[in-house]
Amino acid sequence: MKKVLSSFLAWDASSCANNECDTQRGEMVVLVTGAAGFVGSHVSLALRERGDGVVGLDNFNSYYPVALKRARAKNLLKDGVFVVDGDINDSALLERLFALVKFTHVLHLAAQAGVRYATHNPLAYVHSNVNGFVTLLEQCKNSNPQPAIVFASSSSVYGLNDKVPFSEGDTTDRPASLYAATKKADEALAHTYNHIYGLSITALRFFTVYGPWGRPDMAYFSFTRNIVEGHPIRIFQGPHGEELARDFTFIDDVVKGCVASLDTATPSTGSGGRKNTAAQHRVFNLGNTHPVKVGTLVSILEKHLNKKAIRHIQPMPNTGDVMYTHANVTKARLELGYTPTTNLELGLKHFVKWYQNYYKSGSAHEASMSGYKPY
Numbered sequence: 001m002k003k004v005l006s007s008f009l010a011w012d013a014s015s016c017a018n019n020e021c022d023t024q025r026g027e028m029v030v031l032v033t034g035a036a037g038f039v040g041s042h043v044s045l046a047l048r049e050r051g052d053g054v055v056g057l058d059n060f061n062s063y064y065p066v067a068l069k070r071a072r073a074k075n076l077l078k079d080g081v082f083v084v085d086g087d088i089n090d091s092a093l094l095e096r097l098f099a100l101v102k103f104t105h106v107l108h109l110a111a112q113a114g115v116r117y118a119t120h121n122p123l124a125y126v127h128s129n130v131n132g133f134v135t136l137l138e139q140c141k142n143s144n145p146q147p148a149i150v151f152a153s154s155s156s157v158y159g160l161n162d163k164v165p166f167s168e169g170d171t172t173d174r175p176a177s178l179y180a181a182t183k184k185a186d187e188a189l190a191h192t193y194n195h196i197y198g199l200s201i202t203a204l205r206f207f208t209v210y211g212p213w214g215r216p217d218m219a220y221f222s223f224t225r226n227i228v229e230g231h232p233i234r235i236f237q238g239p240h241g242e243e244l245a246r247d248f249t250f251i252d253d254v255v256k257g258c259v260a261s262l263d264t265a266t267p268s269t270g271s272g273g274r275k276n277t278a279a280q281h282r283v284f285n286l287g288n289t290h291p292v293k294v295g296t297l298v299s300i301l302e303k304h305l306n307k308k309a310i311r312h313i314q315p316m317p318n319t320g321d322v323m324y325t326h327a328n329v330t331k332a333r334l335e336l337g338y339t340p341t342t343n344l345e346l347g348l349k350h351f352v353k354w355y356q357n358y359y360k361s362g363s364a365h366e367a368s369m370s371g372y373k374p375y
């Protein structure tokens, strides 16, 4: 594997041996799990572009079109990021990878995402989000040096809370979906590994992230496809006819939040499974702070696509949705310098341009969601 990896990597892993990298200067060596995914591919590119060492890991599962994941990985390779094809549950693979590369940081984004699909395939969430996370944490715990970990949690952990905007200190004990419950479990596991082993861990609660190279299972993407193809779209509403709203967050803002989290992550304090002193344990909201109704999102898409949607308004199915999300990002602003700058109007313009130029005509337009038809 060393030969295969080194021939693909555009950086010199030996320069970061013995943990001599200066993270303040951006000289990090980062394992990005879920690198062929939407968020992972964007952050990997951003890290690579500023000179950090990046190795990806992704199992290229077929939750949504694999061709899209392969196309993202192909782009990454052009910039010197090789994505290892493997599962985070494969502890032997992780051990080999960590023996080969002295990672200073792990950006853990691999997960079974999607709120509603959890009612169809709950065990996929347990496999990737719970078992997989523990397998990765065990590897980090046993590594020497122990890398600092930044991982994707979710706005969904706020569940049925109705106090808005959501702040990091709010309770998260009423998850509305199994997906949310697994992300809540991840946050609890992070606390434990920090407490016992001194692992430095940061949880990032993303709020409905969208943009070019996005996820075809998400509403903005499937709505676009259906509008373009002349199919109806379903817009969910609450039990009393209320419109649902989301704090839609543009990918470039989320990338900046991820990079700032890595840059401010302190090293873990344990080594080879032994704890020395307490290390960093942080939680941040990465949202946009301006919730928008789903119907408004559709109107913006109609404008950019210059085509009317066929709207079917329907009661929200009982599959784990919440009515409303809204991030308070004061903590992220103060500690990470995080300030979202792209509004939904502009962000969807970027997405539609990508969809029309690449996706519609590209090779990634294949259906492979294992028979699951979300919309």
Ligand SMILES: NC(=O)c1ccc[n+]([C@@H]2O[C@H](COP(=O)([O-])OP(=O)(O)OC[C@H]3O[C@@H](n4cnc5c(N)ncnc54)[C@H](O)[C@@H]3O)[C@@H](O)[C@H]2O)c1
Pocket (backbone or CB within 6 Å): 033, 034, 035, 036, 037, 038, 039, 040, 057, 058, 059, 060, 061, 069, 086, 087, 088, 089, 108, 109, 110, 111, 112, 113, 114, 127, 128, 132, 152, 153, 154, 155, 205, 206, 207, 208, 209, 210, 215
């Ligand atoms: N996109 C959003 O709106 C959003 C919102 C909140 C949280 N998140 C979280 O952010 C992270 C990234 O989300 P995304 O939108 O890029 O999703 P994505 O599905 O595009 O990316 C996840 C990647 O992880 C890979 N993966 C899944 N299970 C794996 C496993 N067991 N081993 C190795 N690879 C595996 C998948 O193949 C995929 O490429 C996820 O943890 C997700 O739960 C996303």
Ligand SMILES: O=C(O)[C@H]1O[C@H](OP(=O)(O)OP(=O)(O)OC[C@H]2O[C@@H](n3ccc(=O)[nH]c3=O)[C@H](O)[C@@H]2O)[C@H](O)[C@@H](O)[C@H]1O
Pocket (backbone or CB within 6 Å): 113, 114, 115, 153, 154, 155, 156, 157, 206, 207, 208, 209, 217, 218, 219, 220, 233, 234, 235, 236, 237, 244, 245, 246, 294, 321, 374, 375
């Ligand atoms: O921030 C998160 O924590 C989550 O963000 C994302 O979930 P959601 O906010 O549910 O995004 P998305 O599916 O785009 O639905 C958007 C809106 O459209 C509504 N919606 C959806 C489908 C449909 O057919 N009709 C409809 O009205 C729907 O009811 C909702 O109101 C990620 O997928 C998830 O991984 C998770 O991490």
